[in-house]
Amino acid sequence: MNMKKIYWLLALTAIAGFAMGCGDDSGNTPDSSTPDSSTTPDGSTTPDGGVTTGCTAPPSTVCPDTAPDATGLMGACCYRTSNADRLDAPQFRVAALNITQPAPLANPTVKGAVNLAIDEERFNWLFSVTGAAADGPVTLKTGFGSRNADATFSFANGDAPAPGDVTRWDPKTLDGTLTGELITAPALSGAFTVPILSTDGTSIVLELPLQAFQIVGMSMSEMRSCVGNRGGRAYCARDADLQTFITIEDAQAGMVDLAPINTSLCNFIRGAATATGDCMDEDPATWRVKPDARCEAGVCTETCAPGTDLTDGGTCNAWKLLGGFAAQGVTIN
Numbered sequence: 001m002n003m004k005k006i007y008w009l010l011a012l013t014a015i016a017g018f019a020m021g022c023g024d025d026s027g028n029t030p031d032s033s034t035p036d037s038s039t040t041p042d043g044s045t046t047p048d049g050g051v052t053t054g055c056t057a058p059p060s061t062v063c064p065d066t067a068p069d070a071t072g073l074m075g076a077c078c079y080r081t082s083n084a085d086r087l088d089a090p091q092f093r094v095a096a097l098n099i100t101q102p103a104p105l106a107n108p109t110v111k112g113a114v115n116l117a118i119d120e121e122r123f124n125w126l127f128s129v130t131g132a133a134a135d136g137p138v139t140l141k142t143g144f145g146s147r148n149a150d151a152t153f154s155f156a157n158g159d160a161p162a163p164g165d166v167t168r169w170d171p172k173t174l175d176g177t178l179t180g181e182l183i184t185a186p187a188l189s190g191a192f193t194v195p196i197l198s199t200d201g202t203s204i205v206l207e208l209p210l211q212a213f214q215i216v217g218m219s220m221s222e223m224r225s226c227v228g229n230r231g232g233r234a235y236c237a238r239d240a241d242l243q244t245f246i247t248i249e250d251a252q253a254g255m256v257d258l259a260p261i262n263t264s265l266c267n268f269i270r271g272a273a274t275a276t277g278d279c280m281d282e283d284p285a286t287w288r289v290k291p292d293a294r295c296e297a298g299v300c301t302e303t304c305a306p307g308t309d310l311t312d313g314g315t316c317n318a319w320k321l322l323g324g325f326a327a328q329g330v331t332i333n
Contacts, residue, residue: 055221055239055326058231064119069151077226077235079329080151084223088133092227092327093145093153094118094125096235099323102289104269114196115235117205121147122197126155126171128332129183132224138178140185142213143171144194145332152331160193161204164253168193168209176215181224185215187243190298191250205258207265209250211318212300216241218327228326237324245293245300247318252279269319284316291316 063070063078072080083090096115099105117123126145131138145153156169172192176185191211195204218227218240228239246269254265256273263272266279271288284290294304295318304316 055228055236058229058236060232061230062233063230064233066116066119068121068147072151073328075222075225075328076229077222077326077328078230079222079225081225081329081331082223083225083329087224089128089130090132090220090224091129091330091332092127093330094123094127094325095230095328096228096237096326097123097125097323098237098325099321101322102269102319104271104273104289105321117196120199122199122201122205123194124153125194126153126330126332127218127327129176129178132178132183135178135180138176138183140174140176140183140215141171142174143192144169148333152333154333160195169195172213174213174215181220183215183218183220187212187214187300188298193254203257204255206256207254208321209246209254209265210244210321211247211250211295211298213244214242216243225329226327228324230326235326237326240325240327242321242323242325244321245295245318246321247295248279248284248291249317251319289319291319293318293320 058076061076061078063073067073067078074080075082077095080093081091096118098111099114104110114123124145124147126141126143128141129138130141141155144156146156146159147153155171158166158170160166160169168191170192172188172190174185174188176183189212191209192213193207193209195207197203198205220227221229221239228236230236246265248266251266251269252264256263256265256268261268261273263275264279267273267275269289270279270284272279272282275282279287292304293300293302294315295301300318300320302320
């Protein structure tokens with residue numbers, strides 16, 4: 001068994017442990033993953049909520065040697081392309097993702113596995129910004145992208161595999177605001193999906209179907225080529241915060257396909273990683289991780305009645321997902 005398979009097996013063991021009540025939610029990750037979004041490498045913290053900023057300059061940057069063409073990575077965030085000559089239209093790829101809730105996705109070992117996929121450029125979540133020449137309104141395009149042979153990236157364009165909508169990976173457009181180097185964008189009305197691919201790129205390991213995606217704050221640095229940075233072998237993901245939602249319906253349609261675990265994303269998030277049936281076979285009131293939000297027609301709110309069966313008057317039908325991220329300049333064709 002190779003090391004990558006061992007790593008994924010450890011991740012899934014940790015998830016199964018959480019489902020039985022012994023998961024680690026300390027926020028400490030392996031050194032190849034993202035630190036907790038409320039703590040920087042120098043140990044400083046910020047209050048919960050709002051825009052978190054403060055990634056200090058790292059004493060050293062060790063770019064991921066697992067990346068394709070690792071020698072092409074540069075700067076404090078290991079960017080592939082500097083945005084210095086396109087300040088009005090910077091382009092980014094998520095370089096690290098630190099999910100803080102729901103708890104099964106925030107499991108430290110899971111976060112490490114997700115960030116390994118990012119380092120290997122099997123999980124390519126892209127952002128492009130237009131209209132950033134001066135403070136004011138900007139437009140952001142975000143969604144999954146494929147890596148090209150020349151180390152550039154391209155947004156998906158109707159090429160998601162069946163089953164499911166072939167356009168589910170396609171990017172969405174958000175209206176945002178630029179203030180100095182800080183971008184904010186209110187919740188998108190609608191949904192898009194970002195997948196994690198297998199090591200050979202031929203199958204899907206996990207898909208995250210995201211509704212009402214919102215950029216709470218995204219602070220650019222280094223001539224707009226970086227969001228956050230990489231100190232040693234870990235990214236600081238405190239310079240960008242996101243909020244989004246995953247509905248029960250979308251999670252039931254998604255799969256976690258990692259041997260020996262093969263279950264729906266719904267079972268995975270509700271804390272039952274070893275379950276094989278429909279997650280709605282069990283009353284949501286008994287789920288370890290209960291839905292805490294309500295989404296209708298692409299609009300999500302936290303005003304709902306938690307812990308009750310959806311078929312018996314309950315109104316919560318989604319999980320709120322929070323996290324921080326780092327990003328690096330790339331070229332998006």
